[in-house]
Amino acid sequence: MGYLDGFRVTFKKLFEFPRLTRSYVKNEGGKREKPERLHGRHVLNRYEDGMEKCIGCELCAGVCPARCIYVRGADNPLDNPVSPGERYGFIYEINYLRCIHCDLCVEACPTEAITESKLFEFSFTNRSDAIYTKAELVVGDDGRPKQLPWEDWTDIDAVEANTSAWMRATAPNGAAEFEGIVAWAGELGYGVKPAEQGQSVDAPATPAESEPEPAEEPADDEHAGEHH
Numbered sequence: 001m002g003y004l005d006g007f008r009v010t011f012k013k014l015f016e017f018p019r020l021t022r023s024y025v026k027n028e029g030g031k032r033e034k035p036e037r038l039h040g041r042h043v044l045n046r047y048e049d050g051m052e053k054c055i056g057c058e059l060c061a062g063v064c065p066a067r068c069i070y071v072r073g074a075d076n077p078l079d080n081p082v083s084p085g086e087r088y089g090f091i092y093e094i095n096y097l098r099c100i101h102c103d104l105c106v107e108a109c110p111t112e113a114i115t116e117s118k119l120f121e122f123s124f125t126n127r128s129d130a131i132y133t134k135a136e137l138v139v140g141d142d143g144r145p146k147q148l149p150w151e152d153w154t155d156i157d158a159v160e161a162n163t164s165a166w167m168r169a170t171a172p173n174g175a176a177e178f179e180g181i182v183a184w185a186g187e188l189g190y191g192v193k194p195a196e197q198g199q200s201v202d203a204p205a206t207p208a209e210s211e212p213e214p215a216e217e218p219a220d221d222e223h224a225g226e227h228h
């Protein structure tokens, strides 16, 4: 009879008034502030010349703990290559019913092809919509993600600048000595993104706040009088 305990809550709520159904808050001040490094839905990036960065190596699929990426590589057509190098991502799919947005695929990718945007407001009415295909994931001719019918882009102004590559905020290999050094490729529509400053306690918040170089001291008092 233990299962009846569950119904106690149901019946209690049945006679509670007023009954409230809260609408999705959109931009009415009800949304919580997003973390700076929110992991949203992925994009497949392109180089500044429009070539796709994905080389179909399948490392992202291999590392994914949720097994939600399906990739197939193919040889680049010699007369019209899709990506630099031998191969490109011929098929690329991510199943968002399984993805846990851990970002391991982004870490594994050798060409920065797959990155996570800040877009997270999407809902599906069928399973096939939840499986994003390559055509849906690859950025458009302006370098921006493609908006799909079931995605809410109300906040796009706030997230547009970060629709790719949150990882570029940190050192490319995580080592402190590389902090602030740009070591990544440019991307279509954005060029080469600058490194984010202020990542460690020793780093200045912005380049403008750096300490000025100390003026060179004269070698000795005798020569000091010669300078005006």
Ligand code: SF4
Binding pocket: 063, 064, 065, 066, 067, 068, 069, 094, 098, 099, 100, 101, 102, 103, 104, 105, 106
């Ligand atoms: S974010 Fe994590 S779970 Fe999602 S596709 Fe990438 S590796 Fe898989």
Ligand code: SF4
Binding pocket: 053, 054, 055, 056, 057, 058, 059, 060, 061, 071, 089, 108, 109, 110, 111, 112, 113, 114
């Ligand atoms: S997204 Fe990156 S890791 Fe995945 S197949 Fe393409 S190049 Fe390889």
